[in-house]
Amino acid sequence: GEDVEQSLFLSVREGDSSVINCTYTDSSSTYLYWYKQEPGAGLQLLTYIFSNMDMKQDQRLTVLLNKKDKHLSLRIADTQTGDSAIYFCAEADTGGFKTIFGAGTRLFVKA
Amino acid sequence: EPEVTQTPSHQVTQMGQEVILRCVPISNHLYFYWYRQILGQKVEFLVSFYNNEISEKSEIFDDQFSVERPDGSNFTLKIRSTKLEDSAMYFCASSEAGQLAQHFGDGTRLSIL
Numbered sequence: 001g002e003d004v005e006q007s008l009f010l011s012v013r014e015g016d017s018s019v020i021n022c023t024y025t026d027s028s029s030t031y032l033y034w035y036k037q038e039p040g041a042g043l044q045l046l047t048y049i050f051s052n053m054d055m056k057q058d059q060r061l062t063v064l065l066n067k068k069d070k071h072l073s074l075r076i077a078d079t080q081t082g083d084s085a086i087y088f089c090a091e092a093d094t095g096g097f098k099t100i101f102g103a104g105t106r107l108f109v110k111a
Numbered sequence: 112e113p114e115v116t117q118t119p120s121h122q123v124t125q126m127g128q129e130v131i132l133r134c135v136p137i138s139n140h141l142y143f144y145w146y147r148q149i150l151g152q153k154v155e156f157l158v159s160f161y162n163n164e165i166s167e168k169s170e171i172f173d174d175q176f177s178v179e180r181p182d183g184s185n186f187t188l189k190i191r192s193t194k195l196e197d198s199a200m201y202f203c204a205s206s207e208a209g210q211l212a213q214h215f216g217d218g219t220r221l222s223i224l
Contacts, residue, residue, distance in 0.1 A: 031211070031212065033212060035215070041217055041218075042117075042202060042215045042216055042217035042218050043154070043202060043204075043215040044215070045212050045213075045214060045215070048212050088154065097142070097144075097159040097161075097166040097167040098144070098156040098159055098167055098169075099144075099146075099156065099204075099213055100156070101153055101154040101155075102153070103152075103153050104153075
């Protein structure tokens with residue numbers, strides 16, 4: 001079945017770039033997403049990329065998609081302490097009626 | 112910016128009782144979803160709903176669960192006879208179309224005693 005894998009933790013210094021990586025199994029996914037979850041809060045859609053794109057940039061966020069390797073990454077430039085959260089990689093199921101989530105990467109930003 | 116709202120934010124219920132979790136999706140969205148996240152675990156898909164019927168459901172969504180859109184704005188998840196293992200954060204989501212990005216509410220934390 002579909003699966004999404006991510007590393008569990010990432011620690012960076014404030015001002016550095018963060019790169020969160022993800023691999024997925026469903027090669028026919030049309031959309032891939034990054035969600036952010038702060039403590040006690042819901043899932044905030046950060047950005048998404050359509051599967052026919054290689055890259056998408058949105059202010060400090062850059063998403064890279066390697067379809068051949070089924071690898072997705074999220075780069076956060078100039079990481080701030082407010083970026084500390086759990087980041088979920090997710091893919092739209094082929095049928096489009098559900099989203100498959102990774103386990104989430106907990107980003108720690110040290111001042 | 113329009114958002115998905117969920118009530119209550121925290122629900123405490125005795126095991127065996129029925130519970131109804133409520134959601135108001137974004138007004139022009141047509142697809143509605145429920146997910147759950149057991150503490151420390153992945154966000155898991157429960158059910159999707161479109162055109163007043165279930166589009167897809169997971170193996171978690173057994174006969175104890177039901178969904179309803181009782182009017183033009185609310186979308187509810189009912190658990191008929193709660194079990195301890197139903198304790199989790201339940202998220203409602205909605206989207207304009209099936210494969211477009213789903214927007215999530217802040218969740219209802221369900222605690223079964």
